[in-house]
Amino acid sequence: MHPLTGQSLMTLQEQLKHIKYILIDEMSFLGPKLLLKIDSHLRQAFPDSQHESFGGVSIILVGDLAQLPPVMDKPIYASHSVALGLWHSFTTVITLDTIFRQQGASIRQQQFRTLLHNIRNAQALQHDWQFLMCQTNATLTTQQKKDFNSSIHLFATNESARLHNRKMLKELNLPIALSLAKVGKQTNTEYDNDEQLPLEVLLSINQQVMLIANLWIEVGLVNGAIGLIKTIVYENNTKPPDLPKYVVMQFKDYNGPPWDIAHPKDIPILPITQGRRTQVPLTMSWAITIHKSQGLTLDRATIDIGNTEKQGLTFTAISRVKSIDGI
Known part of the structure; x- marks a missing residue:
């Protein structure tokens, strides 16, 4: 800077x-x-x-x-x-007033859009609260609760997200590989993006992870893309906690050339270097913070806004989801 x-x-x-x-x-x-x-x-x-x-x-x-x-x-x-x-100095303002994320003409969708509008403007009323509370753990059926177990969880704090990710990783009951970043010598660069690549990454088959770097924007390999780990490949004579050679990921939104004809959504993710660190640009994503979710569109999510309301927290979290039934 x-x-x-x-x-x-x-x-x-x-x-x-x-x-x-x-x-x-x-x-x-x-x-x-x-x-x-x-x-x-x-x-x-x-x-x-x-x-x-x-x-x-x-x-x-x-x-x-x-x-x-x-x-x-x-x-x-x-x-x-x-x-x-x-x-x-920004004197021209253009307001886009068509809602794309929460489309639909049903009564519930109209009510959901009204709820979001009221929360956004800090004008939520009791009936908005009651509408939202129809989607809590206490009101959902057993099957609905089961369906939401695998949904992405949005938390107000990094610690809450970390604890949920560790819990889900343990429940896979599969081997877990530790990937330790390679750290180079200090350079004179003005831009040291170490904070973007973690020192340690835990990897396991069937683990839900998120890309934390823009690798190939045109085909959907962007910061925030969520996928599943299919395979972890190491160079000969290396093993955890060494860096893997690459991690085969399945991204449902990947639209580039197939790396594996039989599995066109699979693509290898290699370690990258940012600042002084070399690491696979992945992080667990069964749970993420509400801050990290801003900009995402989700079919379903389990949301915990924490104990204190902050500007935009509730609105951002709830408006990530397409419908009230996805919360």
């Missing part, structure tokens, strides 16, 4: 020299600190326009400010710094 110099600056200028528009999705995660850094780096990237906001590039923000705010920062509109001036 420091000012760029040398090769890093030259690389950025070369990458962006033909760029006229930059789209930033999930704008609610964008806080004053990050907005200032974007402005600063773009002024460096376009030195001929360094006296203009964002180096003269057009910025298009996409998202919903009623969702989760930035981590360890203020909401973008709550600043009292130079960033507030940058925020006020």
Whole structure:
């Protein structure tokens, strides 16, 4: 996040020299600190326009400010710094009012959309609460509860998600391989993304995991893609806790060329390097945090919003799911 110099600056200028528009999705995660850094780096990237906001590039923000705010920062509109001036420079607002995630003309779907609208605007009423409570553990049938056991679980905290993932991994009753990241020497790079690749990853057959890196966006191998582990392959003379050679994953949304003709949704995931760490870019995903779920669309989910409400937490969690029956 420091000012760029040398090769890093030259690389950025070369990458962006033909760029006229930059789209930033999930704008609610964008806080004053990050907005200032974007402005600063773009002024460096376009030195001929360094006296203009964002180096003269057009910025298009996409998202919903009623969702989760930035981590360890203020909401973008709550600043009292130079960033507030940058925020006020966005003068064109286009509101998209067609709901795609919760489509349907049934009475329950209409009621669900009304519920989400009221929660989003902090105007939920008693009948909204009662409608939501028809989908709790106390009201579902035994079969419905069983169906939801395998659904993705959304939690308010990392610790709650971790505990549920460990529980589900243990219930597989299959061997578990520990994958320890390779850690290289410290370099002079300004961008050390170590926090994105964990030091330790637990792997098991039939384990539900999530990609935590964009590997091949065009075919669906994106950060947040959820799949199942089918096979774990090691180089000769290596074994856990060494890094696997690759992990064969099954992604239902994969739409690229088949790696295995008999199983067209299977694809090998290799270890990658980010910052100083080399690791398979996977994490357990029977449970994830509500923060991690923002941007996902889910058929069904079991939701625990925790003990305290925070801005956008309940709305973001419940609005990930397509229908009330999927909660």
